[in-house]
Amino acid sequence: MQLLDVRNLTIELRTSETVIRAVDRVSFSLKEGEVHALVGESGSGKSLIAKAIIGVLNERWDITADRIHWRGVDLMRLTPDQRRKIVSQDIAMIYQDPSRCLDPTAKIFDQIAETLPEVATKGFFLKRNRERKDRVKALIHKVGIKNHEAVLSSYPHELSEGVCQKVMIAMAIARTPKLLIADEPTTALESTTRAQVFRLLKSLNQLKNMSILMISHELEEIAHWSHGIHVLYCGQMVEAGPTEQIFKQPRHPYTQALLKSLPDYEQGLAHKEPFYALKGTIPTLQHLPIGCRLGPRCPQAQKACVITPPLTKHHGHSYACHFPLIKDMK
Amino acid sequence: MQPLLKVQALSKTFNVRAGLFSRKKFEVLKNISFCVGKGESIAIIGETGSGKSTLAKLLSGADSADSGQILLENNIIEDKGVRDNQCRHIRMIFQDSGASLNPGLTIGEMLDDCLQYNTGFDNTEREEKIAATLSKVGLLVDHRHYYPHMFSVGQLQRVAFARALILDPKVIVLDEALSSLDPSIRAQIVNLLLKLQRDTGLTYVMITHHLSLVRHISDHVVVLDKGEVVEYGPTEEVFQNPQSKVTQRLLSC
Numbered sequence: 001m002q003l004l005d006v007r008n009l010t011i012e013l014r015t016s017e018t019v020i021r022a023v024d025r026v027s028f029s030l031k032e033g034e035v036h037a038l039v040g041e042s043g044s045g046k047s048l049i050a051k052a053i054i055g056v057l058n059e060r061w062d063i064t065a066d067r068i069h070w071r072g073v074d075l076m077r078l079t080p081d082q083r084r085k086i087v088s089q090d091i092a093m094i095y096q097d098p099s100r101c102l103d104p105t106a107k108i109f110d111q112i113a114e115t116l117p118e119v120a121t122k123g124f125f126l127k128r129n130r131e132r133k134d135r136v137k138a139l140i141h142k143v144g145i146k147n148h149e150a151v152l153s154s155y156p157h158e159l160s161e162g163v164c165q166k167v168m169i170a171m172a173i174a175r176t177p178k179l180l181i182a183d184e185p186t187t188a189l190e191s192t193t194r195a196q197v198f199r200l201l202k203s204l205n206q207l208k209n210m211s212i213l214m215i216s217h218e219l220e221e222i223a224h225w226s227h228g229i230h231v232l233y234c235g236q237m238v239e240a241g242p243t244e245q246i247f248k249q250p251r252h253p254y255t256q257a258l259l260k261s262l263p264d265y266e267q268g269l270a271h272k273e274p275f276y277a278l279k280g281t282i283p284t285l286q287h288l289p290i291g292c293r294l295g296p297r298c299p300q301a302q303k304a305c306v307i308t309p310p311l312t313k314h315h316g317h318s319y320a321c322h323f324p325l326i327k328d329m330k
Numbered sequence: 331m332q333p334l335l336k337v338q339a340l341s342k343t344f345n346v347r348a349g350l351f352s353r354k355k356f357e358v359l360k361n362i363s364f365c366v367g368k369g370e371s372i373a374i375i376g377e378t379g380s381g382k383s384t385l386a387k388l389l390s391g392a393d394s395a396d397s398g399q400i401l402l403e404n405n406i407i408e409d410k411g412v413r414d415n416q417c418r419h420i421r422m423i424f425q426d427s428g429a430s431l432n433p434g435l436t437i438g439e440m441l442d443d444c445l446q447y448n449t450g451f452d453n454t455e456r457e458e459k460i461a462a463t464l465s466k467v468g469l470l471v472d473h474r475h476y477y478p479h480m481f482s483v484g485q486l487q488r489v490a491f492a493r494a495l496i497l498d499p500k501v502i503v504l505d506e507a508l509s510s511l512d513p514s515i516r517a518q519i520v521n522l523l524l525k526l527q528r529d530t531g532l533t534y535v536m537i538t539h540h541l542s543l544v545r546h547i548s549d550h551v552v553v554l555d556k557g558e559v560v561e562y563g564p565t566e567e568v569f570q571n572p573q574s575k576v577t578q579r580l581l582s583c
Contacts, residue, residue, distance in 0.1 A: 041512035041513070041514065041515070042483065042512055160378060161378075162378060187509075187510075189378075192377055192579060192580060193377075193378075195582075217512050217513060218513065219513070220542070257514055257517075258513055258514065260517075261513045261514060261516065261517035262513070262542065273524075274520075274521040274524055274525070275517040275520055275521055276517065277514060277517035277518045277521055278514045278517075278518075282482060282483075282484075282512070282514075282515070284482065
């Protein structure tokens, strides 16, 4: 069953002079129990998309979409109250900067206890208190924090970034959401903790059938266990499809550049040999090129690239390029 | 080959708060020794809290060690916490280049300060040096009139690199300087690092947790765990055949 179905999501920022289109008609859908990844560089609008789905963007941003369906209900047509009810019940998000997203004035215990679902706490208040404590402890053990007493009684600034991240994850999974949006959950972590976090997310996905929308700028992190990948560049969806297909046969020059900048996947690259790199830098939002936004940096760019290429579909693998890379089209 | 940078039995302890009034000693680094040759790269890997960043600070002179020596070309530049004034030979690049540049100075002024405090160059010599350094890292000479906020992330990293390079150092310490970059920008910066190493024989001390990059760039690896060197050797050997448990765990994930 289709869990989340987003069609032509556009996010615009109104400034005094012009309207900046930060996310340009992005569509994707997510089935129950699937892990999908949004990959793109900073400023490509990954976090904006996530925030637009759960509806926490402030008034300055204009969000328009043909539909954002959550299990058949269009979130765009609901009143803010109704929408909030659905989102708080079923969707959870792990934010990007854990030590900054936690409340600096409250202890970790209170912050986690606040996210616990109310329904389960019954009985007299002493009993309720004990139950709450037990559940917080269980949650924090689940995410792999062993010294719970020290962590629960400290403030966010006293903890390392990795522990803060785990606390965020504990808060996100407290309500056993149906969809977990993880916005770069492992950028601040070193490799052993990162593997731990991924193991945890993977087990949640398999045991609880929780869908995960991973947002990341590292392809290699998510390559092994995501079902589908969506590659974004400057707010445009450039390529989307099943993970293996994207890795085996990238069609868009940008995806190819991403793959080639990984030493693991570029076979036969000698020690200390330069990588394949796209020229130039990511354009700022004020100066976006027209048409295909990769245009000025693309090695294959031609005259036609000033017109935005439509999304072409080919066996569930879609790409937006006038001149796709063809290796063996059958 | 004569090693360029040699670190001998470096130790560092911090005083940490244990109770309300009591303090206790906490050993961050215990007896660290390694050496790097000219034009080589060494990578320091390990978990958080293993003392990687402290080691970087000690090397670049931002902090002083309790015991042990740092030798650069057989000259002792740090001995038991006393530092020789040689900061121009070992320079450091920080993780977040945007935050480590002064927003109130233009790039030219910032680079000029480095030269004024450390060299005896006159005005024209400084101008020439700044222009040469900027073009070395792939920026334009006109960029010297720009303020840091006018640059993109990749360019800022280049500016940080220019600031490190302007004093013609022998060693550059990169403290997680590559991990916060986007993949396509990172590839550019890595290429720049490799090119400069090839052309000028720079030595890099890289501190990172990006293992595939370590494998690609560095010649030797030091694995730190709780302040101790648990493994030290050529990169390929360590990656192919890790001896200690810590390294095996680091590499397996």
